[in-house]
Amino acid sequence: MRLLVILHYLGALLALLGAFMLVPFLVSVLYQEPDQFALLASAVLTSGTGLSLRFWTRRHPGPMLRRESFLVVALGWVLASAFGALPYLLAGTFTSYIDAYFETMSGFTTTGSSVLADIEAQPHGILFWRDFTQWLGGMGIITLFIALVPLTRIGAAGASALFEDEVPAPQVDRITPRIRETARAMWLIYVVITAVEIALLLLAGMPLFDAVTNSFGTMATGGFSPRNASIAHYRSPGVDWIIIAFMAIAGANFGLYYLIWKGKIRRALRDTELQVYLAILAGCSVLVAVDLMANSGYTSLGEALRFGAFQIVSQQTTTGFATADFDLWPWLSKSLVLLVMFIGASSGSTGGALKVVRLVIVAKYAHRQIYSSFKPRVVLPLKIGGRVIPDNIIRESVAFFIVYQSVFLFSTLAVIALGLDFITGLSGVAATLGNVGPGLGEVGPALNYASIPDLAKIIFTFDMYVGRLELWTVLILLRPAFWKE
Numbered sequence: 001m002r003l004l005v006i007l008h009y010l011g012a013l014l015a016l017l018g019a020f021m022l023v024p025f026l027v028s029v030l031y032q033e034p035d036q037f038a039l040l041a042s043a044v045l046t047s048g049t050g051l052s053l054r055f056w057t058r059r060h061p062g063p064m065l066r067r068e069s070f071l072v073v074a075l076g077w078v079l080a081s082a083f084g085a086l087p088y089l090l091a092g093t094f095t096s097y098i099d100a101y102f103e104t105m106s107g108f109t110t111t112g113s114s115v116l117a118d119i120e121a122q123p124h125g126i127l128f129w130r131d132f133t134q135w136l137g138g139m140g141i142i143t144l145f146i147a148l149v150p151l152t153r154i155g156a157a158g159a160s161a162l163f164e165d166e167v168p169a170p171q172v173d174r175i176t177p178r179i180r181e182t183a184r185a186m187w188l189i190y191v192v193i194t195a196v197e198i199a200l201l202l203l204a205g206m207p208l209f210d211a212v213t214n215s216f217g218t219m220a221t222g223g224f225s226p227r228n229a230s231i232a233h234y235r236s237p238g239v240d241w242i243i244i245a246f247m248a249i250a251g252a253n254f255g256l257y258y259l260i261w262k263g264k265i266r267r268a269l270r271d272t273e274l275q276v277y278l279a280i281l282a283g284c285s286v287l288v289a290v291d292l293m294a295n296s297g298y299t300s301l302g303e304a305l306r307f308g309a310f311q312i313v314s315q316q317t318t319t320g321f322a323t324a325d326f327d328l329w330p331w332l333s334k335s336l337v338l339l340v341m342f343i344g345a346s347s348g349s350t351g352g353a354l355k356v357v358r359l360v361i362v363a364k365y366a367h368r369q370i371y372s373s374f375k376p377r378v379v380l381p382l383k384i385g386g387r388v389i390p391d392n393i394i395r396e397s398v399a400f401f402i403v404y405q406s407v408f409l410f411s412t413l414a415v416i417a418l419g420l421d422f423i424t425g426l427s428g429v430a431a432t433l434g435n436v437g438p439g440l441g442e443v444g445p446a447l448n449y450a451s452i453p454d455l456a457k458i459i460f461t462f463d464m465y466v467g468r469l470e471l472w473t474v475l476i477l478l479r480p481a482f483w484k485e
Contacts, residue, residue, distance in 0.1 A: 006071050006072055007053050013072075015047050017046055018043045018044070021043035022043050024039050025043060035091040035123040035126050038086075039091070039125050039126075039129065070482075073473050074469065074474055081105040085103070088126065094116075102460070105465060106464055107130060108137035108468075111318075111320070111464045112224055112320030114437075114450075115448060119227065137222070139187055139220075186254050189254055193246070193257070201243075218319060219246065219249075219250045220250070221349070223437040225321065230323070232324065243310070247319045248278075251313075251345035253273065253348035256274060256348075276356050281316060285305065287332070287333075288332075310322075310323045311326045315337050315436055318341075318434055325444065326445060327441070327445060341427075341431060352468060354401065362401050364383075364389075368380050407463070411433065411462075412426050414456075415459055420452070423440050424440065424443055427441060428460060429460070429463060433466070433467040435467050
């Protein structure tokens, strides 16, 4: 393990992050608000630290090794959140570093859980940074690093390792032969779709600042909004349906959009994960709408479907926007909301949780085991979309399912032991581990995580972190064998 190599690339990441902090600084200058110094000072401190690390490690030896890539990714997200918390502290948004770090990790991991009590009281620069962290983290800060920073010394293998460590979900294939071109293509698609959403929200009557920041939260499936009431603030069916559509778009595999861009529309639409993903969204939305009309006083099918679809799409794509307090809904609707939190979005998307493709693989694997129990001699390969699933993907999916549930169980027991009630603890862990945002109980959509004990916030922060990196990149560091030469 070569520490100088790791510090060299962490320095480059911090330098890049500091440069991006200048964007909210310019927003603050435009609005002539007092957070200008906090944002500029944070940019200088972050970039200065990064450039210093680059300078003192400029003679690092050779390309990056596989184990070093794990550390660069794992530590990169920790350091990005550590320095990303500086604007909140220097601007006085938070007096507690734990709160500032929680908010920043929630941003970069696109979780959307918040400890900010009065959002609208904050200056525009801070609010822009808050949503900008989500947008940067949505496609991945390491993926952005690969797309922008010259990689002549890291090597193609190192770049590929970094990409796979940050985006470890199954079936996230390279959409171009070269990893850097793949990263750039994904970011280009991401930018274009974000721009289209901004334009549509402007046409729907949303102010420019709100349209930009809400689009950041939508496309990153993050859920931070510049308004206390989230998207409910706008009271606009048009805005709701635009955001529903773009949350669903952000929750699908971005590789499919590349296929569509290349004219391979039929191939994209035949994707099994996409079909299952859309079926779950549609089915659960209709069930919630029917339940709301039957048990919650909704008299209009259109209104019930709009509110039901918004909450279901928001929770399954792990965005976390809200237009209603679903904690007050009937138990069937609340149960469906909690269920889709676990299911999550598609692989290759900006969403989190278990991912639809893993559930499809695990379900097919369970079916094969049942079938094999009474026909043991029959060889039954697992297929998705006519393609045989490799054994390593099957093993990864089953193992991920088991480990994910284990982390969920231990985290839930830990936060309940700290005094949280069962519903708050269970849904809070589901929301943070799945990078969803709001849960039920004391962390419901009408509330936030500000009243949670600091130690519980630390557990939730860890859950956001391991959930965003999909467990393996972080948990492998806990194995003693990883650190042996």
